[in-house]
Amino acid sequence: MQSTLNTELLSGMLKEKRGNKGLRAVSQEIGGVSASTLSRIEQGKIPDVETFVKICGWLGVSTDTFIIGNSTNKEVSTQEQVVAHLRADRELSKDTSEMLIKMINMAYSSK
Template sequence: MQDSNDIALPKFDGERFFSALDATRSARGITWKKVAEQAGVPASTLTRMSQGRKPDVDTLSALCAWSGLKADAFISSQPRQKPETLSEVTALFRADPNLSKEGAIALEAIIKAAYEQIRKIRG
């Protein structure tokens, strides 16, 4: 039983995700074995997903990259929280192919320090 003060935890809809994967597979005219090869995931994992098991984070990432699906489209929670600005900036720096890992970390440190200082002044 959920207390009225409890926050609803986000849930990943694995069934809906698998259905969307199946639609992608079908549209591309390939077998599940081929999906596994192209996405770089074990075929047995796809079989387990077809039986209602949820993928682990690495499998989810590989299947999203293969299919073009966005994982957050299959996560339900109401209301959805707006991401923190610093977490979005950090993710952008880490994804930037023009930055080395060390460069991204250095920029994060600079931005975080400036952000915290300005936020303190304002708040």
Template sequence: MPSTLNTEMLASAIKTKREKKGLRETAAEIGDISPATLSRVEQGNLPDVETFIKICKWLEVSTDTFVKGDKVANQELSEKEKIVFQLRSSQELDPDSIDAMIAMVDYAFKKVKKDGK
């Protein structure tokens, strides 16, 4: 199976880490990419290799994380991250529903951590 970049998952990961920060602030934090470029990547457009590597470093994940068809894809993500990324990449759910579901996932994982289970 040929490897391709999972741009939906990449976009979701950026949105998740960025949270309420603005595009300008986040682009400056990543370093040497423009807010417009970051916006395009968040919309699912394919970044150039250099930008992709910078974003992965900022996300603190291997570039393999976003490669479809690669056996190591997703191995570095926590269960919570996988759920959140999947929700954010949904084309069927509206943003308010996604935010509400992510809040429930956050609560569930905090409860598990607190209860020690």
């Protein structure tokens, strides 16, 4: 099975976390990733592996979050998928998405 990158989710999460910060400021936060590269990723382009790993680290999510058709045995949990989608949702305010994420995490921790 071939794996592909969910560039829409990656782009959405990058834009959401970046918020009103400029691309150059985020570039400095991440380190080693240019503002022009971040711009291309926000437009749905596929980053190189090193850049992808750095962005996932900055976002605080596993690289598996963005892999479609992952051929490894480790699957992304439903909880991780829901959290990733909430963080990428541009219609929700950051406060709202964080509160929903807390609720989701509480629900999963009590199961």
